[in-house]
Amino acid sequence: MRKTFRLFTLLVFFGSIAASLLAAAQDASPLVVYSGRSEGLIAPILEQFSAETGIPVEVRYGGTAEMAATLLEEGANSPADVFIAQDAGALGALAQAGLLASLKPETVALVPAAFASPDNVWVGLSGRARVLVYNTEVLGEDQLPASITDLVDPAWARRVGWAPTNASLQAHVTALRVLLGEDAARAWLEAMVANGTQSYDNNRAVVQAVIDGEIEVGLVNHYYLFGFLAEDPDVPAANYFFPDGDVGSLINIAGAGVLATSDQADAAESLIVWLLGESAQTYFAEQTYEYPMIDGVAIDARLTPLDEIQSPEIDLTDLSDLEATLELLSETGALP
Incomplete structure (x- = not known):
């Protein structure tokens, strides 16, 4: 109806x-x-x-x-x-x-x-969906973490990329603040920085780095990979959706x-x-x-399809506190 x-x-x-x-x-x-x-x-x-x-x-x-x-x-x-x-x-x-x-x-x-x-x-x-893009020549889907919060594990040190100056990543961090709380979001950012997460100028650069084997996984919007697939359907990369309503699948x-x-x-x-x-x-x-x-x-x-993604329940109007997110990214060293 x-x-x-x-x-x-x-x-x-x-x-x-x-x-x-x-x-x-x-x-x-x-x-x-x-x-x-x-x-x-x-x-x-x-x-x-x-x-x-x-x-x-x-x-x-x-x-x-x-x-x-x-x-x-x-x-x-x-x-x-x-x-x-x-x-x-x-x-x-x-x-x-x-x-x-x-x-x-x-x-x-x-x-x-x-x-x-x-x-x-x-x-x-x-x-647009947030995903973890990964190098399929290095990893299988069964080797990927169940939650975005697992990327702070030392096993993922220097293997992860992100684009902290990008608005989509910033909105994602705001969602972490809303769903996990301020302290947990700060702790996650600090741990990601300490774990050697590689910073790039934009989402496309993150995907390129995954394809090149410079990093193994990256936090991006889903559609950036498809731009590369349009040029070469055999690029060694795929998108992964965190399961069970994880905040990683915003x-x-x-x-x-x-x-x-x-x-x-x-x-x-x-x-x-x-x-x-x-x-x-x-x-x-x-x-x-x-x-x-x-x-x-x-x-x-x-x-x-959108209705098949196990995304977290969140009101998008709650993502409006951009200023506090930018401050948090700066304070934790995620933003240069």
């Missing part, structure tokens, strides 16, 4: 936004987008939006934490209309600061409730919200709705190997 309602809502709502798109196109004022997602991932689909709607888009790119901090600093003076974030935590931080506008109920209803804010100020655009989202100070709120929300349409959702599923937010868009056949 829920799927049927969402499909009906999608069809009706897309019809209702046509007038907004036309009006925005005629006005021709560019939408200013702050994107915490990389240009290589998001630029093609934003260019398609402009080509189809006639609405120009100006994009400022940076790390999700960096963009969120900029928006918090700019406050009411920000020129941004839309914020696209790599994770729910940054969106939650802006929501707590009162910087995001309420979205129409019809917009929020397009995605599952678990992937939208309960106060209707942001929605997920695509889903499901997060890339999402978006409209800035409360935007003077183009209708057009800004129309962009978000367009990104939840079939064309954009198919792009996320086929080109970036992410999980679509709407029904009727197939995922890559090699992906584990």
Whole structure:
């Protein structure tokens, strides 16, 4: 029944936004987008939006934490209309600061409730799972740890990689704080650093290091491996999901919200709705190997369906305390 309602809502709502798109196109004022997602991932689909709607888009790119901090600093003076974030935590931080506008109920209803804010100020655009990518020439799945917390065992010393400056890892640490408690999260980070966990600039570099045998396992988002598989289906790496609801198998989202100070709120929300349409959702599923937010868009056949991942139960709105996570990462030596 829920799927049927969402499909009906999608069809009706897309019809209702046509007038907004036309009006925005005629006005021709560019939408200013702050994107915490990389240009290589998001630029093609934003260019398609402009080509189809006639609405120009100006994009400022940076790390999700960096963009969120900029928006918090700019406050009411920000020129941004839309914020696209790599994770729910940054969106939650802006929501707590009162910087995001309420979205129409019809917009929020397009995605599952678990992937939208309960106060209707942001929605997920695509889903991603945290995984342990491993070198299949060195390890079998039966040799991998049952929990992310087991990676601090001396047996894993200098064999693990991560990208602590990446927003997804930072959100993952926030989830550790929420689910395990502040003391346990701090102890885990300190132990990971002491165990010689190798730091890389980004998730892709972690996966490359696993493939090259520089490290044996790495903490990343699931889709980075698929970029390598597209180039070479025989790369010696696979994704592993921690079982039994372990915090290591966190499901997060890339999402978006409209800035409360935007003077183009209708057009800004129309962009978000367009990104939840079939064309954009198919792009996320086929080109970036992410999980679509709407029904009727197939995922890559090699992906584990979301409902088969034994992910922890967590409210994504609880991941908003980004500042404390950054402080903790710095204090424990995980961040340079």
